[in-house]
Amino acid sequence: MTEADFNFLRLLLHLRSGLSLSPEKRYLAESRLGILCRRRGIDGLATLVHQLRQGSDATLENAVVEAMTTNETLFFRDHTPFDLFRNAILPEKLASNASSRSLRIWCAAVSTGQEAYSLAMILDEMAPRLAGWKVQIIGTDISAEVLERARTGLYSQFEIQRGLPIQMLLKHFHQNGDKWQVSERLRAMVELKQHNLLEPNSHLGQFDVIFCRNVLIYFDVPTKAKVLGLIAPRLAPEGAVVLGAAETVIGISTTIVPDGKHRGLFRDRRSAHAASMTLPLEPRLAQGGARY
Structure with missing residues (x-):
């Protein structure tokens, strides 16, 4: 993933969900979005970002937000x-x-x-x-x-x-x-x-x-x-x-x-x-x- 692509993703995530993705979390974006690409049959992260830049696929944007959202939870967490x-x-x-x-x-x-x-x-x-x-x-x-x-x-x-x-x-x-x-x-x-x-x-x-x-x-x-x-x-x-x-x-x-x-x-x-x-x-x- 290029620096420009990563910065685009950071901005998209912040605008859509409020997530503040720090530079050191780039590996996390590559890992989670790589899984998303394979699941949706997208040929790599560069293609994913290119499709997102078109701004015409709301379902893809939602999928990226969901992939990057942390959903760690458990019953009676922290008591x-x-x-x-x-x-x-x-x-x-x-x-x-x-x-x-x-x-x-x-x-x-x-x-x-x-x-x-x-x-x-x-x-x-x-x-x-x-x-x-x-x-x-x-x-x-x-x-x-x-x-x-x-x-x-x-x-x-x-x-x-x-x-x-x-x-x-x-x-x-x-x-x-x-x-x-x-x-x-x-x-x-x-x-x-x-x-x-x-x-x-x-x-x-x-x-x-x-x-x-x-x-x-x-x-x-x-x-x-x-x-x-x-x-x-x-x-x-x-x-x-x-x-x-x-x-x-x-x-x-x-x-x-x-x-x-x-x-x-x-x-x-x-x-x-x-x-x-x-x-x-x-x-x-x-x-x-x-x-x-």
Whole structure:
């Protein structure tokens, strides 16, 4: 791949998906897009870039974005955010939403669905307290391919072994050939939609809880700010945002700020729970998160 072709791909990926592909990741582009070329019968990367430069094949552009999107995920990934959801966010929402008896959760960049189904399992644990409530989990992703996988709820033995407690496996899954499938009841709790985080999102409505974990680390700072700016209006009053462990809003967003009580939790600035950003927190930005 020539330098000019690689720079074209970097620009295309940034414009279409927000991905910030650093120069040292050239090998990754060559590897993943080489597989795409073989799969689609394209004679090499130079031909692929030539076709992309024509700008007339949206399906090919989508395929390139999907090939370069990282879809690494697992059930109850990192544990802490799910403990936070179970022990802090849910009790708060049960109290604050008692009159409306409704709860809406958005899993942004949901990938193959493990995060959304993990939240559904926690909600199932609290079914008696949520009786009569309208509960919605909306999962979105830029990739149609991973969303289709998420809809089936089918996972390999390897995927099942990554983070899923045995008691939850026995309760919520059944074997389907050589794979395990999420129960129909749990799948009915999760609605999956294709959505690019860089695009307008008012059609999604407002949410009490937004999980947007381990996606901002792949964006440059202006793109992170844009994504957070689009997420903020989707947050209901007193709503909560959960980001990845290596992600922060400090120095990036003025509308979403750290929660005053719980590490890893963020709020709309207007929320009574939001903490003012103080000087001791600012140096964390210098460390930042890994960039793609």
